[in-house]
Amino acid sequence: MEFLDEFPEMGRKDLRELKKGIDASFREFSRANGDGIEAFFEPLMHFMVWLEKLMLATPWPIMILIFGLLAWWGSRSIWLALGTVASFLVIGYFGMWEDTMATVAIISVATLVCIGVGIPLGILMSRSDRMQAAITPILDIMQTIPSFVYLIPIIMLLGIGKVPGLLAVCVYAIPPIVRLTNLGIRLVDKEVLEAADAFGASSRQKLFDVQIPLALPNIFAGVNQTIMMALAMVVIASMIGVKGLGVPVLRAISNQYLALGLMNGLAIVALAIIFDRVSQQYGKRLQKHREGGHGV
Amino acid sequence: MSDIKVSIKNLYKIFGSNPKSMVQHVENGCSKADLLANHKHVLGLNNVNINIPARQIQVIMGLSGSGKSTLIRHFNRLIEPTAGQVLVDGEDVLSMSEDQLRDFRRNKMSMVFQKFALLPHRTVIDNVSFGLKIKGLPVEEQHERAQKWIDRVGLTGFEQNYPAQLSGGMQQRVGLARALATDADILLMDEAFSALDPLIRNDMQDILLKLQDELHKTIIFITHDLDEALRIGDNIVILRDGAVIQQGAPQEIVLDPADDYVRDFIKDINRARVLNVESVMEEGTSDSGLSFASTTTLEEALPAMAAANVTSANVEQDGTVIGMVTLNDMIGGIARPARHEGEGVTYR
Numbered sequence: 001m002e003f004l005d006e007f008p009e010m011g012r013k014d015l016r017e018l019k020k021g022i023d024a025s026f027r028e029f030s031r032a033n034g035d036g037i038e039a040f041f042e043p044l045m046h047f048m049v050w051l052e053k054l055m056l057a058t059p060w061p062i063m064i065l066i067f068g069l070l071a072w073w074g075s076r077s078i079w080l081a082l083g084t085v086a087s088f089l090v091i092g093y094f095g096m097w098e099d100t101m102a103t104v105a106i107i108s109v110a111t112l113v114c115i116g117v118g119i120p121l122g123i124l125m126s127r128s129d130r131m132q133a134a135i136t137p138i139l140d141i142m143q144t145i146p147s148f149v150y151l152i153p154i155i156m157l158l159g160i161g162k163v164p165g166l167l168a169v170c171v172y173a174i175p176p177i178v179r180l181t182n183l184g185i186r187l188v189d190k191e192v193l194e195a196a197d198a199f200g201a202s203s204r205q206k207l208f209d210v211q212i213p214l215a216l217p218n219i220f221a222g223v224n225q226t227i228m229m230a231l232a233m234v235v236i237a238s239m240i241g242v243k244g245l246g247v248p249v250l251r252a253i254s255n256q257y258l259a260l261g262l263m264n265g266l267a268i269v270a271l272a273i274i275f276d277r278v279s280q281q282y283g284k285r286l287q288k289h290r291e292g293g294h295g296v
Numbered sequence: 297m298s299d300i301k302v303s304i305k306n307l308y309k310i311f312g313s314n315p316k317s318m319v320q321h322v323e324n325g326c327s328k329a330d331l332l333a334n335h336k337h338v339l340g341l342n343n344v345n346i347n348i349p350a351r352q353i354q355v356i357m358g359l360s361g362s363g364k365s366t367l368i369r370h371f372n373r374l375i376e377p378t379a380g381q382v383l384v385d386g387e388d389v390l391s392m393s394e395d396q397l398r399d400f401r402r403n404k405m406s407m408v409f410q411k412f413a414l415l416p417h418r419t420v421i422d423n424v425s426f427g428l429k430i431k432g433l434p435v436e437e438q439h440e441r442a443q444k445w446i447d448r449v450g451l452t453g454f455e456q457n458y459p460a461q462l463s464g465g466m467q468q469r470v471g472l473a474r475a476l477a478t479d480a481d482i483l484l485m486d487e488a489f490s491a492l493d494p495l496i497r498n499d500m501q502d503i504l505l506k507l508q509d510e511l512h513k514t515i516i517f518i519t520h521d522l523d524e525a526l527r528i529g530d531n532i533v534i535l536r537d538g539a540v541i542q543q544g545a546p547q548e549i550v551l552d553p554a555d556d557y558v559r560d561f562i563k564d565i566n567r568a569r570v571l572n573v574e575s576v577m578e579e580g581t582s583d584s585g586l587s588f589a590s591t592t593t594l595e596e597a598l599p600a601m602a603a604a605n606v607t608s609a610n611v612e613q614d615g616t617v618i619g620m621v622t623l624n625d626m627i628g629g630i631a632r633p634a635r636h637e638g639e640g641v642t643y644r
Contacts, residue, residue: 195413198372199427199478200401209429213417289417289458 075281103244122181165242176225184218220283307380312337355529
């Protein structure tokens with residue numbers, strides 16, 4: 001019973017030809033379109049370079065002051081602001097200032113890109129069940145496929161550098177904001193929507209006056225998740241040429257430098273905690289009006 | 297009688313996969329239960345015909361599941377009927393284009409909801425301005441007009457509060473002010489006071505009646521509470537299983553219930569408070585020297601007669617005597633009508 005013992009797999013030669021064919025056609029595609037795609041992303045790269053240079057050119061005490069003020073503005077918590085200042089002082093003292101600025105720059109740009117693309121996509125998804133059925137599996141793939149796998153086509157297309165790194169971060173970080181925007185809008189109270197209809201609201205008015213404001217807590221949870229996932233990609237992004245805290249971590253792995261890895265790793269953790277707490281507090285502050293003795 | 301503002305003609309609503317084809321079955325007398333059992337469709341409204349006079353309060357009442365909330369959503373076409381017509385000022389709402397319908401909802405008809413349906417992220421004044429904002433009025437005018445209605449419903453001083461900071465009764469005042477602010481002549485109220493405590497509900501009914509005394513809007517009011525219906529309604533329609541069982545003035549319904557369903561409905565009400573002397577009067581004049589205006593309720597008239605120690609009195613309208621009432625008439629009016637033997641009514 002040879003049939004049962006051996007899986008009836010494709011011929012070795014055919015399989016090789018198939019893989020070769022896919023590789024060749026993608027190489028063809030990237031040769032033909034690589035420059036165009038790169039040109040498309042060029043403004044993004046310029047923005048990222050400009051932001052990083054700006055942060056490095058600004059004297060460090062001013063940068064730390066700005067970070068402290070931003071933390072206070074977001075959270076209205078003096079302790080969080082002081083903690084932010086202290087963290088950046090320690091980071092600078094241990095010689096990680098430049099790498100940290102590079103990481104903050106890429107995380108900021110990646111978050112902006114994710115918000116700019118993710119929220120409209122989430123709105124689109126909330127408007128039709130068919131759209132939701134089409135996009136959900138794509139988001140599932142983006143979240144579960146090993147990052148190294150999609151790094152391959154990105155490198156083939158765009159080579160090594162900031163833009164492919166940014167794309168890799170965005171692919172991984174965008175699903176939560178899309179999902180939570182969609183969910184938030186779908187969870188908006190049906191009665192309130194009916195009231196908007198009864199007063200003759202157009203679908204545009206319903207979207208901006210009712211659906212988005214009421215979905216904001218969920219949308220904001222999505223922004224928070226997106227920031228966290230972008231930070232988680234820092235090390236992997238550094239493998240394809242993104243500067244930042246990931247580079248020394250990679251060096252530490254290959255050379256077994258425990259202290260170097262630990263310090264840079266902890267700096268990433270510090271950034272994550274600051275971003276997380278500040279954005280959460282800000283999101284909570286947006287919800288102040290929900291407090292009171294009576295639920296709505 | 298006054299002119300007709302809203303008219304519902306042969307309205308059917310059937311829920312299911314192929315509602316249009318079911319209309320024929322219902323027209324042939326298929327009941328709600330049979331339609332569900334044999335055709336897997338739910339009968340929402342069954343051949344409803346109502347003429348609603350202008351500038352009065354029309355109450356539509358029934359138990360839950362009787363189709364009243366479905367019916368009210370047909371007036372402004374939040375629900376599309378399966379068959380039939382909805383005419384407002386002679387214009388067919390169902391033939392309106394999307395733009396016309398939006399305009400109609402912005403200007404002609406506004407709505408108050410059972411669960412308030414306020415915007416939790418907007419202050420009271422911004423909630424009241426909602427309909428005006430939708431219409432696209434400038435902000436100053438929105439707020440000026442909203443402020444007027446906030447004052448009228450007694451919420452002055454709460455303009456900058458959020459709905460979650462207000463009690464249920466106050467939230468519904470916001471809902472009422474929001475509906476009034478658009479200056480629509482027709483007001484739809486979907487169990488607007490049902491979620492409130494009895495005392496607050498009374499307050500809200502007072503506010504509504506007081507406003508109506510001045511505004512004379514056409515109000516379509518849905519309720520399951522007969523006391524409320526009798527108190528505020530100029531006309532009442534009673535629905536059961538999506539069909540109209542009886543319509544008429546409160547007095548008529550109390551004195552002459554159409555069937556045992558209605559009889560059960562009215563059996564626990566305070567009849568003396570609903571009935572007036574005109575509805576139980578007979579021909580002739582009384583020489584007791586006592587007379588009542590025709591709208592005096594029995595509850596008011598009886599103690600007056602006892603105090604004067606008389607057994608009959610005249611009934612007057614605009615100063616002229618139109619008939620008389622005797623104690624016997626009045627006791628007969630208050631007595632609960634007997635149920636017909638052997639006819640059991642079950643409600644689901």
